Amino acid sequence: MAAGEKLEQAALRLRASQRPVFLTGAGVSAESGVPTFRDAATGLWSKYEPTELATPQAFQRDPDLVWRFYQYRRQIAAPAKPNPGHYALAELEALKPDLWIITQNVDDLHEQSGSQHVIRLHGRLRDSRCSQNCKGDPTLIDLDKFRLNSPDTAPRCPYCSARIRPDVVWFNEMLPLPVLEAAWSAISKADLVIIVGTSGMVHPAADMPMDARDRGVPVIEINPQPSALTPVADLWIDQPSGVALPELAHRVTALA
Numbered sequence: 001m002a003a004g005e006k007l008e009q010a011a012l013r014l015r016a017s018q019r020p021v022f023l024t025g026a027g028v029s030a031e032s033g034v035p036t037f038r039d040a041a042t043g044l045w046s047k048y049e050p051t052e053l054a055t056p057q058a059f060q061r062d063p064d065l066v067w068r069f070y071q072y073r074r075q076i077a078a079p080a081k082p083n084p085g086h087y088a089l090a091e092l093e094a095l096k097p098d099l100w101i102i103t104q105n106v107d108d109l110h111e112q113s114g115s116q117h118v119i120r121l122h123g124r125l126r127d128s129r130c131s132q133n134c135k136g137d138p139t140l141i142d143l144d145k146f147r148l149n150s151p152d153t154a155p156r157c158p159y160c161s162a163r164i165r166p167d168v169v170w171f172n173e174m175l176p177l178p179v180l181e182a183a184w185s186a187i188s189k190a191d192l193v194i195i196v197g198t199s200g201m202v203h204p205a206a207d208m209p210m211d212a213r214d215r216g217v218p219v220i221e222i223n224p225q226p227s228a229l230t231p232v233a234d235l236w237i238d239q240p241s242g243v244a245l246p247e248l249a250h251r252v253t254a255l256a
């Protein structure tokens with residue numbers, strides 16, 4: 001099936017859908033030039049293993065090292081701006097009020113582009129929280145408000161003095177329960193799932209489209225490369241999301 005036909009098929013399904021769910025991964029931010037974890041772990045950081053920089057054990061062992069790595073990641077990610085793919089999703093949400101995005105990304109480009117229905121499975125790089133969540137899950141701390149924005153040492157929670165950490169999910173860490181519940185609730189109501197830019201290697205994110213497919217919900221994938229989830233999809237659009245999503249939004253709007 002030619003690319004145009006695939007996009008037409010996807011547009012017809014999306015137009016007919018009342019509760020579409022998009023599952024996004026790093027690929028949706030690739031055209032924004034967002035450095036991935038692997039991109040950041042280069043230069044002087046290349047001598048560290050991910051398990052020395054992004055696990056609860058690493059933070060326990062050397063909170064200042066982990067804090068410095070995340071301050072560096074924030075610094076190199078800051079200039080990234082939403083790309084046409086992000087804006088297309090925000091445009092589609094305006095057309096489809098029950099559209100939800102479940103993202104694995106820790107950048108905030110979905111929100112920056114205007115999407116409001118965003119469920120963030122792995123947290124947000126720019127947010128910091130008390131490592132003990134002393135005021136509830138999550139206890140977010142505004143580093144500017146408390147003037148704690150120290151580049152070299154992990155600051156301490158103004159409420160309980162525990163170390164402050166980035167509000168992202170680390171390797172071998174459980175996802176926050178409220179976020180998991182919200183994601184599974186959205187997936188259980190979805191009448192269409194569109195996977196955008198994920199290798200589908202990380203769970204439980206990768207389980208969600210499979211659950212939908214097992215309930216007979218149509219699944220579409222947008223990814224220039226095949227992924228672990230391509231076999232789950234009924235339709236695979238092998239194009240970059242920055243091209244396919246705006247084209248999809250245009251066709252759905254034209255059909256409206």
Ligand code: OAD
Nearest residue numbers: 025026027030104122169197198199200202223225240241
């Ligand atoms: P990956 O880096 O594993 O996969 C990115 C996917 O995006 C690949 O399948 C690429 O083919 C695809 N891709 C690249 N450019 C694209 C484009 N322009 N348009 C569409 N797709 C494109 O990133 P994720 O699958 O998101 O976990 O990784 C999932 C998780 O693994 C991350 O959230 C992170 C990492 O460990 C945590 O941080 C907990």
